[in-house]
Amino acid sequence: MIKRLRDIIKRVSQHLRLNTRLINYYWQRTRRNKLAVSGLAFIIFLVALAIIGPFFTLDPTEANFEEKNIPPIGFVTEQSIYSIETDEFTTKEVPGTWKHPLGTDSKGRDMMAMIVSGARVSLQVGLIATGIAIILGTIIGVLSAYLGGWVDNALMRFTDIMMTFPFFLLLVLIIFIFGPSLAFIVLAIGLTGWTGTARLIRSESLSLRTREFVVAAKALGASDNRVIFRHLIPNVISLIIVIATLSIPGVILAEAALSFIGLGDPTVSSWGIILEAGQHSLNTAWWVAVEPGIMLFLTVLAFNFLGDGLRDAFDPKSNI
Amino acid sequence: MGKSWLRNYTIKRLIYAVIIAWGILTITFVLVRVGPSSPADKYLANLAARGQDVAQVRAAIEARYGLDKPIYEQYIDYMGNLFQGNWGWSFSTSMPVIKLIKTHWIYSFQLILLSSLFAALLGILIGIYSAVKQYTKTDYAFTFFSFVGISIPNFWLGVMLILIFSVKLGLFKTYYDTTLPLFSLDNLKALVLPVITLGTGMLAGYVRYTRSAMLDNLRKAFVTTARAKGLPERTVIGKHVFRNALLPLITIIMFDLGSIVFGGAYLTEIIFGIPGLGQISFNAIFANDYPVVVAVTIIGTFMVLLVNLLTDITYTYLDPRIRYD
Amino acid sequence: MDNEILKVKNLKTYFFTRHGIVKAVDGVDFDLRHGECLCLVGESGCGKTVTALSILRLFDSPPGKIVDGQISYDGLNLTTCSSEQLRQIRGKDIAIVFQEAQSALNPVLTIGDQIIEQIKLHLPVDYARARDRAKTLLGEMGIPSAESVMSYYPHQLSGGMKQRVLIAMGLSCDPQILIADEPTTAVDVTIKAQILDIFLELKTSRQMSIIFITHDLAVVAEIGDRAVVMYGGKDVETAPVSEIIGNPKHPYTSGLIECLPDISKSTGKLASIPGTTPNPIKIPPGCAFHPRCPKAMEICSQQEPPETTISKEHKVNCHLYT
Numbered sequence: 001m002i003k004r005l006r007d008i009i010k011r012v013s014q015h016l017r018l019n020t021r022l023i024n025y026y027w028q029r030t031r032r033n034k035l036a037v038s039g040l041a042f043i044i045f046l047v048a049l050a051i052i053g054p055f056f057t058l059d060p061t062e063a064n065f066e067e068k069n070i071p072p073i074g075f076v077t078e079q080s081i082y083s084i085e086t087d088e089f090t091t092k093e094v095p096g097t098w099k100h101p102l103g104t105d106s107k108g109r110d111m112m113a114m115i116v117s118g119a120r121v122s123l124q125v126g127l128i129a130t131g132i133a134i135i136l137g138t139i140i141g142v143l144s145a146y147l148g149g150w151v152d153n154a155l156m157r158f159t160d161i162m163m164t165f166p167f168f169l170l171l172v173l174i175i176f177i178f179g180p181s182l183a184f185i186v187l188a189i190g191l192t193g194w195t196g197t198a199r200l201i202r203s204e205s206l207s208l209r210t211r212e213f214v215v216a217a218k219a220l221g222a223s224d225n226r227v228i229f230r231h232l233i234p235n236v237i238s239l240i241i242v243i244a245t246l247s248i249p250g251v252i253l254a255e256a257a258l259s260f261i262g263l264g265d266p267t268v269s270s271w272g273i274i275l276e277a278g279q280h281s282l283n284t285a286w287w288v289a290v291e292p293g294i295m296l297f298l299t300v301l302a303f304n305f306l307g308d309g310l311r312d313a314f315d316p317k318s319n320i
Numbered sequence: 321m322g323k324s325w326l327r328n329y330t331i332k333r334l335i336y337a338v339i340i341a342w343g344i345l346t347i348t349f350v351l352v353r354v355g356p357s358s359p360a361d362k363y364l365a366n367l368a369a370r371g372q373d374v375a376q377v378r379a380a381i382e383a384r385y386g387l388d389k390p391i392y393e394q395y396i397d398y399m400g401n402l403f404q405g406n407w408g409w410s411f412s413t414s415m416p417v418i419k420l421i422k423t424h425w426i427y428s429f430q431l432i433l434l435s436s437l438f439a440a441l442l443g444i445l446i447g448i449y450s451a452v453k454q455y456t457k458t459d460y461a462f463t464f465f466s467f468v469g470i471s472i473p474n475f476w477l478g479v480m481l482i483l484i485f486s487v488k489l490g491l492f493k494t495y496y497d498t499t500l501p502l503f504s505l506d507n508l509k510a511l512v513l514p515v516i517t518l519g520t521g522m523l524a525g526y527v528r529y530t531r532s533a534m535l536d537n538l539r540k541a542f543v544t545t546a547r548a549k550g551l552p553e554r555t556v557i558g559k560h561v562f563r564n565a566l567l568p569l570i571t572i573i574m575f576d577l578g579s580i581v582f583g584g585a586y587l588t589e590i591i592f593g594i595p596g597l598g599q600i601s602f603n604a605i606f607a608n609d610y611p612v613v614v615a616v617t618i619i620g621t622f623m624v625l626l627v628n629l630l631t632d633i634t635y636t637y638l639d640p641r642i643r644y645d
Numbered sequence: 646m647d648n649e650i651l652k653v654k655n656l657k658t659y660f661f662t663r664h665g666i667v668k669a670v671d672g673v674d675f676d677l678r679h680g681e682c683l684c685l686v687g688e689s690g691c692g693k694t695v696t697a698l699s700i701l702r703l704f705d706s707p708p709g710k711i712v713d714g715q716i717s718y719d720g721l722n723l724t725t726c727s728s729e730q731l732r733q734i735r736g737k738d739i740a741i742v743f744q745e746a747q748s749a750l751n752p753v754l755t756i757g758d759q760i761i762e763q764i765k766l767h768l769p770v771d772y773a774r775a776r777d778r779a780k781t782l783l784g785e786m787g788i789p790s791a792e793s794v795m796s797y798y799p800h801q802l803s804g805g806m807k808q809r810v811l812i813a814m815g816l817s818c819d820p821q822i823l824i825a826d827e828p829t830t831a832v833d834v835t836i837k838a839q840i841l842d843i844f845l846e847l848k849t850s851r852q853m854s855i856i857f858i859t860h861d862l863a864v865v866a867e868i869g870d871r872a873v874v875m876y877g878g879k880d881v882e883t884a885p886v887s888e889i890i891g892n893p894k895h896p897y898t899s900g901l902i903e904c905l906p907d908i909s910k911s912t913g914k915l916a917s918i919p920g921t922t923p924n925p926i927k928i929p930p931g932c933a934f935h936p937r938c939p940k941a942m943e944i945c946s947q948q949e950p951p952e953t954t955i956s957k958e959h960k961v962n963c964h965l966y967t
Contacts, residue, residue, distance in 0.1 A: 035467075161343035164628065168583025169601075169620045173348070176605055176613050177355035253473050257587060260475050261602060279479050279591070282487045289483060293476030301471040308467075455707065541748035544703055548743075549763040549814070550735035563753050640753055640798040 026238070029313035036309020039302035046299060050123050053116035058100075060117045060269050064108035069285045071096045072103040072111070079284070105274070105288045106281050115291055118271040122299065125186055125255040126248045132190025133251070134244050137197025138236075144198070145205035156202075163195040171254060175263045182265040185258060189251050197243050204239055238314040245307035249300035256296055271296050330633055337629045344621050349398050352614060408611035410604065417615045420600055425619070428596030430502055432585050434511060435519040440573070443526025450527065451534030452557055462527060469524025474584045478517040478591040485513060496594050514592040518584050525580070529572050533565035540564075567639050574631035582620045650854055651677040651700070651739075651822060656714035656724070658692075658699045665926040669695040671878035673714075674952075677822065680852040682844070684859060684869035684886070686901070690922045692878040693858045697824050699724075700856075701735050718822075737767040740815035744827040749811055750799040756783075757795030760814050767818045782813040786843060805836035812843060823847070824856045829864060844868055862901055866890055871958070874898050877923050877933030884959040894961040896938045932964065940965060 010020070030036055071077045073096040080089045096103060102111035144155045174188040208214060258264050259272025266273070271292035278289030401407070407417040450462040485491045496510045537543070538561055546560045547553075586598035593599070597616045604612035636642050653675050660667040670692045677683050685693040698704040700716055700723060716723035719738065721730060743749040751759060760779040764770065770778070776795070783791035786809040799807060808828055815823055825844065829837040845868060847853045857868060865872050865886055872889045874882040874897065882895040893899040900918040920937035923929055929936055935945035944964050953966040 157339070157343070161340050161347065164340055164344060164621055164625050165347075165617070166582035166620045166624055168586060169617045172586070172601070172605070173613060173617045174351060176610070177351060179356065249471065256473060257475060257583070260587070261590060261605070263605065275476060275479065282479070282483050286483055286487070289476075289479050293473060293480065296473045296476060297471055300473065301467065304467055304471050541743060541745060542751040544698075545743060545749045545811075545814075546751065548701060548703055548735055548741045550732045550737055550766055551762070552732060560751050560754075564751070567753070641800050 026310075026313050030309050033309035033312065035305040036313075039305030039309070042298060042302035043306065046119055046302075047123060049116055050119040053119065054113075057113040057116050058110040060109060060113035062109060064104075068104055068106055068108040069281075070094055070100050070104045071285070072287050072291075073098060073101045075103075075287075077284075102291055103285070103287045105277060106285060111274075111287065111291055114269045114274055115271070115295055117269045118274060118292060119295065121182070121268050121270045122252045122255065122296075125182070125189070126252045129186045129189040129193070129251045129255075130244055130247050132187070133193035133247060134197055134240060136190065137194035137243075138201050138240060140194065140198040141201025142205055142236075144202045145209070152202075155198075159195050159198050162192070163199075165192070167192060167250075168254065168257065171258060172261070172263065175258060180258070180263045180265055182268055185255055185265060189254055193247065193251065193254075197240075197247070200239065200243060201236065204236060208235055242307060242311045242314060245303055245310055249303040252299060252303075253296065256292075326637060329636055333629055333632055337625055340625055341622065344618065344625070345399065345402065346395075348614060348618055349395055352610065353394070407615050410609050410612050417611050420612060421597065421615060421619060424595055424597055424600050426502065427496070427498070427594055428585055428589065428598060431511065431514055431518060431588065431594055431596060432581060435515045435522060435585075436581070438515055438519040439522035439526050443523045444530045444569075446523075447527045447530025448534055448557065448562065451531045451538060454535065454538075463531070466524040466527040466531075469520050470528070472520065474517055474521050475587040475591060477520060478513070478588055481513045481517060482591070496592070498595055510592075511594075514588050514594060517591070518581070518588045521580060521584060525576060526573065529569055530565065533569045533572075534561060537561045537564045567635065570638075571631055571635050574627055582624065648678040649676045650679050650718065651856075652715075652717040653696070653700070654715045654717070656696065656699060656716065657712045658695050658704065659710060659712050660704075660708045661710065662708055667925045668878050668928060669709075669925055670699060671928070673873075673875070673878070673880050675873045675880060675883060677854055677856060679854055680848075681870040682848050682855040682857055682868055684857045684865045684872040685875060686859060686862065686865055686872050686889075687875035688860055688922050690925060691875040692925075693875050694826055696875070697741060697826050697856065697858055700824065701739060701741060702728075702731055703735075703741070733767075736763050736820070737818045738820055739822045739824065740818070740820040741824040741826065742811050742815040742828055745831045747799070747804065747807060750807060752799055755796050755798055756802070756810055760810075760817055763814060764817050779813075779817065782817055783810070786810070786813045787839070788813075804832050805839065808832060808836070808840055809843070812840075816847075820853075822854045822856065824858070826858045827860070829859070829861070841868055862890070862905055874901070877928050878925065879933065879962065881934070881963065882959075882961045884955075884961075888956075888959050892959075894955055894959070894966060895934075895963050896940050896965075897934050900937075900939075932962075 069077070069079060071094065076093055076095045078091045079094050080091050082089050100110050100112065102115060104110055105114070140155055140159065144152045170192050171188055174192070175185060178184050178188070255264065255270060256272035256275070259270040260276045262276070264270050264273050274292040275289055275296075278285070278287075278292070281288055407421070409415070410417050410420055446462055450459045453459050496507055500507050534557075543556060543561060546556045551560075585596070586601070588594070589596045589598035590602050597619060601613050601616040604610075604616075653673060656670050656673045657668070658670040660669055673692070673696055675683065675685075685696060687693050695704060695709075699711060702711070702723070711724045714724060718734070721734075723731065723734070750756075754762075757776065757779055760782065761772070761775045764775040764778055765772070768775070780791045780795060783794055788794055788806060788809055794802070794806075794810075799810075802810065808831075812825075812828070815825075828844075829840050832840065841864065844855065844857065848855060848868075857864075859865060869886040871883070871885050873880050874889065874895065876897050882889070882893070882898050884892075884894075889898060890902060893902055897918070903916045904918065906915060918937055923933055923936075929946070931944070931946045931948055932938070932941075932950050935941045938945065942964060948964070950962045950964045951967060952960055952962050954960055955966065
């Protein structure tokens, strides 16, 4: 059974012209980095959570004022309840329950459901926005390096200008002007976050063209096509993978920050929005601020660990 | 030979900076005009909701801002106005935008300055120590913590600090008071948590970059030469290795300023209620007060431009390899 | 003999790496006499540089460690003395000059700075005198316009100039011993001749004791008094240079001599020693040279050859002579 799976993988990678030996080599090098592996494990867990989680959790939008401000399981808080009949405050002990393992917010919505739903949002934004930024950056970088001349000049000046804008301020301005819908947010992040990639890809492409192994390949009679596909592209792909992995956390944080200041999509429960609400109820329901933050933190940490590990694995000079 | 070349280089960079500045203003203009609604629409919608006479106000705004003129005329007006210091009027506070900026920028500056000092001093020291003690437990610990520092969302850190220190422990409860002098004790106390919030991410970055720059140089041959001369180890590290590490370090740190610091400062001001430019931009967003938002964006960008320019020139001046070529 | 100023006995410097233990120096004996130029000869990887570094304990210490042996100098054992004592000897009594002058000089400090720093560290002179001394040294090394060179940065100088600066730095505190690690390897032929002239001059006019590391037997012939041939981390033959060249006993030594291209021979292939130098993690058992030796016997793969005295000044480690 496993053998059949391996056969299938082999045939698919052959069709895609993937260099399995090389991929395996890099994977072995990455595996030795424990932090990178734990990062990858967390990411896989998060993806699974985002995809199948919503089927198992309660409805995150269902507000239930009877059950507001319940702490997570294992904690007990005191709430003052005002009773109209008796005209006094009684303090009641409210323990966490398994029905709401992560507690509820001030409107009685289940935290677990909101967190899971937020995972979906963050991952979607992370992947799509990063995808846009990387593709845009790669195209510009490669064009610039390949065409050279005034095209290179113009593109690089433009990149310089865009790079000078502080990323977050520009994002705020764009969303302020165009409106806070998730689609716009993804688009805006993608259209503003490509500058670093463009620079890196361009400089790598330029240096690759003059590297000795390319010159050697040409001296041995390799055609331009062959040089591009068998020599240049594999070198750039590893760079792209590292850049992508290390860009995702920034993107996720950007979306969370936008939601935090109120420029997020209100129809969606992003971790940032939850955190913003939690900020105002630190006295009564501190978990509403803590939980989404922990998720954000762990997610960013995981991608950083993985990206760093990948970067070391791909770098022939690092001693793994 | 060195001096005049440096002057020419500076002039070249200045001209280039002006071009970039032009590009920034143009792009901002394009963004604003390309938006789905006229810049005044949102504000007018607010007014309408409050029952005021929309048509009259709209006419007044359009006349004042020349929104009815063709686009290229608006552009020229825009540039002209900016240069004359006329940055428009804030819709919501009825103050000239430039006055708003003048009164509030100092608080942002103070926050960023203190955070940067905190991050730089601590970060560089830890980075050097970490590099020198590579492969020890201390190094691994510091490296791990720098990962953590980079990964913590800075707005969450701010909220957590408030939760732990202000709410649970009851410390640092003072709020920033603009009636007191900038560096009064109360204000400084109020700045402790914000500086830690903004500074932690920067600190982690400094540690990583310093460590990496030091490690790169620790392997080099001139270090063995320095030791062979009989120099004590602290001179070898502090004078020989560090000075080589310092150069690339300066550039990385300065260029990073734009992407990380200003966004972080924006959020930190909002969380802690510091009346800087981020705060007034935030308020402006909810009042649909577009001139303010645009102005803060432009100022922030120009600051980055300035810092980049200064760093570029400083680096060129400091690196003997570029100067004497 | 009481003419000896440095005595290395059974030196073993190992590097403990993740891939295994690298026995870079595995039992080396030699001594340096006053006023002589002793050459350490061998191919790259034989341990000669690490031997030189070991004298002043300059190798990277987490992986590297001196596991055995003594280095006697001036009543001290340099392998075990304190770092404080060692630092006082470095640059002052024993100085070392490295190859690859481009990377051996600090790129962000001026030449003057780097030399003066060393002088002020060891000698009780003020800045002005130190500066004068530095300038004089540069002049003695044949560097023109020494005054301007003092304020130059390393990248502004040519390769040959940088090497001379390094030598000047080495001499700045009048050391008793100068160790030169392949100073002529990374320069082209004309500069090489000039550098060698400098060393000859040092020998004759200053009676400096020199340890000269090289892989080039021609250089050894020109400048050396005695030579120690090294292979696989051990010394295999020690003799005066005339004996090494004229009467080599160890097959490796004779192999090296045969490899020297002879311009009088117009035809025939260039001679070479078959095989490659051993991987320092996996040194062959017995005599390290036996896989490549034309005269190898069975005992060579089993036992390390002991030291045999051929004559008062000539020692060799080879089973052919036991």
